Structure formats: C-alpha cells, structure tokens
Amino acid sequence: MSSEQAAQEAPGSAGQGTADDRSTSFRAVEGxxxxxxxxxxxxxxxxxxxxxILVFVASMFRRQRRLDRRIETLEAALQKARAKSGGE
Known part of the structure; x- marks a missing residue:
C-alpha cells in the first residue's frame, strides 16, 4: 500500500462509502x-x-410619578421662598 493510498483512507471509513454518499444518506441519531x-x-x-416591554413601561411610569412629586415639592418650596422675599 502506497503512502498516497494510506493518506486517502481514513481510519474507520471502510464500508461507509464516499464522502458524497455519507453526506446525503440518512442516519438516525440516538437521543x-x-x-x-x-x-x-x-x-x-x-x-x-x-x-x-411591560416592565419597562411600568418602571418609566413609576419614575415619572416620582419626578412629578419632586417637581411639585420644588415648586411649593419656590413659592414659599418667593412669598418670604416679597416677590409675587
């Protein structure tokens, strides 16, 4: 057997056909x-x-409510400060 023939024959390939035959044949797989x-x-x-998406929208809704409350408190504090200084 020449070295070319030995290189062409892969171990365990005897009886399995050519590469084209193996690639198109169906083989059942366990599992x-x-x-x-x-x-x-x-x-x-x-x-x-x-x-x-719902979690994101709910978190944005909560953040917006918190921000609205903070703005209201800041506006009230600003009104109070203006009233003390005689502004408006």
Missing part, C-alpha cells in the same frame, strides 16, 4: 428527542418581549 415546536418557541419569545 434526538430534544426538538421543540417552532410555534411554541415563537409564542415564548413574544411573551418574553411583551413582559420586558
């Missing part, structure tokens, strides 16, 4: 039960996106 429905994954992805 292949891990498939999920694409529809289920799509619904889960949309649910996660909606939850993230």
């Amino acid at each position: 292949g039960n891990q498939m999920q429905s694409g529809e289920k994954l799509l619904v889960e992805a949309y649910a996660i996106i909606w939850i993230v």
Whole structure:
C-alpha cells in the first residue's frame, strides 16, 4: 500500500462509502428527542418581549410619578421662598 493510498483512507471509513454518499444518506441519531415546536418557541419569545416591554413601561411610569412629586415639592418650596422675599 502506497503512502498516497494510506493518506486517502481514513481510519474507520471502510464500508461507509464516499464522502458524497455519507453526506446525503440518512442516519438516525440516538437521543434526538430534544426538538421543540417552532410555534411554541415563537409564542415564548413574544411573551418574553411583551413582559420586558411591560416592565419597562411600568418602571418609566413609576419614575415619572416620582419626578412629578419632586417637581411639585420644588415648586411649593419656590413659592414659599418667593412669598418670604416679597416677590409675587
């Protein structure tokens, strides 16, 4: 057997056919039960996106309320300071 023939024959390839035959043939795989429905994954992805959006909007709403209260307190303090100084 020449070195070219030895290099062309990979170990364990005897009886498996050519590379083209192997690439197009079906071989059952053990443990292949891990498939999920694409529809289920799509619904889960949309649910996660909606939850993230709702959490974001709720946090913005809370921050806006807090900011409004802070502005009201500052306006009241400003009115009080103007009244003391005889402004308005």
